[in-house]
Amino acid sequence: xxxxxxxxxxxxxxxxxxxxxxxxxxxxxxxxxxxxxxxxxxxxxxxxxxxxxxxxxxxxxxxxxxxxxxxxxxxxxxxxxxxxxxxxxxxxxxxxxxxxxxxxxxxxxxxxxxxxxxxxxxxxxxxxxxxxxxxxxxxxxxxxxxxxxxxxxxxxxxxxxxxxxxxxxxxxxxxxxxxxxxxxxxxxxxxxxxxxxxxxxxxxx
Numbered sequence: 001x002x003x004x005x006x007x008x009x010x011x012x013x014x015x016x017x018x019x020x021x022x023x024x025x026x027x028x029x030x031x032x033x034x035x036x037x038x039x040x041x042x043x044x045x046x047x048x049x050x051x052x053x054x055x056x057x058x059x060x061x062x063x064x065x066x067x068x069x070x071x072x073x074x075x076x077x078x079x080x081x082x083x084x085x086x087x088x089x090x091x092x093x094x095x096x097x098x099x100x101x102x103x104x105x106x107x108x109x110x111x112x113x114x115x116x117x118x119x120x121x122x123x124x125x126x127x128x129x130x131x132x133x134x135x136x137x138x139x140x141x142x143x144x145x146x147x148x149x150x151x152x153x154x155x156x157x158x159x160x161x162x163x164x165x166x167x168x169x170x171x172x173x174x175x176x177x178x179x180x181x182x183x184x185x186x187x188x189x190x191x192x193x194x195x196x197x198x199x200x201x202x203x204x205x
Contacts, residue, residue, distance in 0.1 A: 001092055004030070004032055004149060005145070005149070007030045007044055008145035008146070008148045008149045009089075009092055009141060009142070009145045010086075010088050011028050011029070011030055011044050011045065011085065011145075011148060012088075012141045012142075012144040012145040012148060013084040013088035013134055014028075014081055014082075014085045014105075015028050015144060015159050015163065016084065016134065016137050016141050016144065016163060016167070017080050017081040017133060017134070018046065018048060018077075018081045019159070019163045019167065019169065020133060020137065020167065020168075020169055021073075021077035021080060021081065021169075022073075022077065022170070022171035022172055022173045022174045023048065023050060023074070023077050023078065023081060023173075023174065023175060024048040024156065024175035025046060025047075025159050025160060026047040026048035026155075026156050027046070027047045027048070027153065027154070027155055027156060028045075028046045028047075028144075028153070028154050028159050029044045029045060029148075029152060029153040029154070030044035030149070030152060030153075031044055031152070032152065048156060048175070049078065049081075050074060050174075050175055050178050050179065051075060051078040051112055051116075055182040055186075058182045058186045059071055059116075059178075059181070059182055059185065062181075070174060070177065073174065074174050074178050075112060075116045075117075077171070077174075078112055079109045079112050079113060079126050080126055080129060080130045082105045082106070082108045082112070083106070083109050083123060083127055083130045084133075084134060086106055087130045090131075091131070091134065091135075106123065109123060110123070139166065140162070140163050140165070140166055140167045143162055143165070144159060144162045144163060147162050
C-alpha cells in the first residue's frame with residue numbers, strides 16, 4: 001500500500017468507529033499534496049469530536065443516572081474512535097506509520113482515560129475491541145477509503161451514507177444530546193458563578 005492508501009484507510013477507520021458507536025462525523029478529509037510533500041503524518045482528519053476539552057469540565061459527576069450512562073458510552077466510544085486509526089495502521093502492517101505529539105490519536109485516547117476514568121495508559125483492552133469492530137467492518141472501511149481517495153473530502157452525511165450501505169450502528173446518535181447536556185451544565189455553572197459574585201459583592205454578572 002502507498003502512503004495515500006494508508007492515509008485513506010486510517011481516516012476511514014476513524015469514521016467507521018464514530019458511525020458504529022453513534023458519534024457525529026462532521027467531515028473527513030485527506031490532503032494528497034501534503035502527504036506527497038511531507039509524508040503520511042500529514043494525512044488528514046475526521047472532525048466531529050464530542051469529548052473535547054471545551055466541554056470536559058462540564059461533564060463531571062452527573063446526577064442523572066441515564067445521562068451518566070450516556071456519557072460513559074460516549075467517552076468509551078471516543079476512545080475507541082481515536083484508536084481506530086492506529087489499529088487500522090497496524091492491520092495494514094504500517095509499522096513506520098506513526099504520528100507524534102500531544103495531539104495524536106493515542107495521546108487523545110490516553111487523555112480521555114485519565115480525565116474521566118483516572119485510569120491507566122494501558123490501551124490494550126480498547127485496542128482489542130477496536131480491532132474486533134474494524135475487522136467486522138473492513139468492507140465498509142475500504143469502500144469509504146476508496147471514495148475518500150476519489151473526492152479528497154466528504155461531508156459527514158456523505159460519509160455516513162457510504163458506511164450505511166452494509167454497516168449497522170451499535171447505538172443511536174448521541175451527539176446532540178451530549179452537547180445539550182454540556183450546554184445546560186455550562187449555563188448552570190455561569191448562573192451559579194454570577195450568583196456568587198452578587199452574594200459576595202464582587203461585581204455584577
